[in-house]
Amino acid sequence: MKAWIYAIAGGLLLFLCGCEYKEVTVETGYKGKxxxxxxxxxxxxxxxxxxxxxxxxxxxxxxxxxxxxxVPATSLSNEGYTRPLEQWVREGGHLVVLVNYAxxxxxxxxxxxxxxxxxxPLLEMLDRSGIELKPFGNVAEAVDRxxxxxxxxxxxxxxxxxxxxxGGKAGYFASxxxxxxxxxxxxxxxxxxxxxxxxxxxxALLKAMIDASRSGSIIFLRGGAVSLWRMLLQYLWPVLIGLxxxxxxxxxxxxxxxxxxxxAEAPSPLRGYDHHLEALGDFQWRLxxxxxxxxxxxxxxxxxxxxxxxKAGHRxxxxxxxxxDRAGLSRDRVARALSETTPSxxxxxxxxxxxxxxxxxxxx
Numbered sequence: 628m629k630a631w632i633y634a635i636a637g638g639l640l641l642f643l644c645g646c647e648y649k650e651v652t653v654e655t656g657y658k659g660k661x662x663x664x665x666x667x668x669x670x671x672x673x674x675x676x677x678x679x680x681x682x683x684x685x686x687x688x689x690x691x692x693x694x695x696x697x698v699p700a701t702s703l704s705n706e707g708y709t710r711p712l713e714q715w716v717r718e719g720g721h722l723v724v725l726v727n728y729a730x731x732x733x734x735x736x737x738x739x740x741x742x743x744x745x746x747x748p749l750l751e752m753l754d755r756s757g758i759e760l761k762p763f764g765n766v767a768e769a770v771d772r773x774x775x776x777x778x779x780x781x782x783x784x785x786x787x788x789x790x791x792x793x794g795g796k797a798g799y800f801a802s803x804x805x806x807x808x809x810x811x812x813x814x815x816x817x818x819x820x821x822x823x824x825x826x827x828x829x830x831a832l833l834k835a836m837i838d839a840s841r842s843g844s845i846i847f848l849r850g851g852a853v854s855l856w857r858m859l860l861q862y863l864w865p866v867l868i869g870l871x872x873x874x875x876x877x878x879x880x881x882x883x884x885x886x887x888x889x890x891a892e893a894p895s896p897l898r899g900y901d902h903h904l905e906a907l908g909d910f911q912w913r914l915x916x917x918x919x920x921x922x923x924x925x926x927x928x929x930x931x932x933x934x935x936x937x938k939a940g941h942r943x944x945x946x947x948x949x950x951x952d953r954a955g956l957s958r959d960r961v962a963r964a965l966s967e968t969t970p971s972x973x974x975x976x977x978x979x980x981x982x983x984x985x986x987x988x989x990x991x
Contacts, residue, residue, distance in 0.1 A: 666847040668821045679844040694843030695721040699729035703749040716808035721840035725816035731849040735822040773800040780828040786814040931990040
């Protein structure tokens with residue numbers, strides 16, 4: 628039985644060793660950055676001819692350091708975009724408007740192009756520069772070459788939109804100067820996308836457009852969505868900083884603390900002088916020695932009071948009333964403090980001592 632098993636296994640092994648295989652490469656599309664950025668190849672090509680190449684996913688108005696800006700036509704949807712953009716062109720910028728196949732989500736292997744809706748502000752801006760753009764139209768003859776600044780470039784363009792400049796023939800490419808800058812319209816943007824940038828003279832045309840621009844940065848806009856966070860960071864960054872500070876303060880105020888809260892002023896473990904004085908008075912009163920405690924102070928006050936009353940010419944006046952007027956006390960309280968023999972309780976002793984201290988203070 629085992630011999631049959633070994634024979635079958637050996638036969639299968641020889642059969643499998645004699646099999647051949649064939650490697651087949653299947654194109655699955657772009658990977659990495661090229662999957663989401665249709666202008667990646669054009670950007671890397673432009674890096675050799677520009678100070679900087681920027682890739683933006685949302686709209687941002689170019690500034691003076693930007694030389695050329697490639698923008699999908701659908702991004703310029705209102706005057707808030709076209710007005711500053713036209714001013715930037717007049718000051719020396721080069722605007723390249725991409726019409727069909729300019730959406731970042733367009734499949735490079737598909738010949739289908741989504742319907743492009745051109746806004747009135749965009750058409751009016753192009754009309755002021757001498758360019759007429761029609762979303763639907765036909766060219767008089769097949770276009771396999773475009774002319775730019777006197778040079779001919781072989782291209783592969785086919786678009787439902789047509790463009791003409793200064794009343795000329797309709798085609799797929801037009802470029803006119805506008806004061807210090809330039810506006811260029813490319814109706815078939817596939818010539819600059821990853822799949823076609825290497826075909827014919829597409830890369831050479833892009834380089835010629837860069838050479839026709841001033842020195843500076845080049846912007847490739849992948850989409851026209853308005854980014855809320857980008858607008859906040861660009862225009863409302865002081866408000867964001869203020870909100871951040873408020874959040875930090877609120878968290879600092881409301882987070883639980885570790886350990887008990889300490890009082891602003893910790894009570895001293897030492898007793899005050901008034902407490903000791905009160906305890907001493909109570910002790911003397913309980914020993915019935917209150918009179919001996921008050922006698923030295925009374926004698927001192929009577930002696931000083933008589934001295935100052937004689938010096939002030941009040942020898943014949945009421946002595947207790949004169950002291951009461953100086954100390955701000957009533958005559959009865961002064962008389963009781965100087966003549967009372969034995970206080971009835973500790974509270975009376977403390978009050979009498981306080982009155983004697985007030986009299987001693989005004990006589991010093």
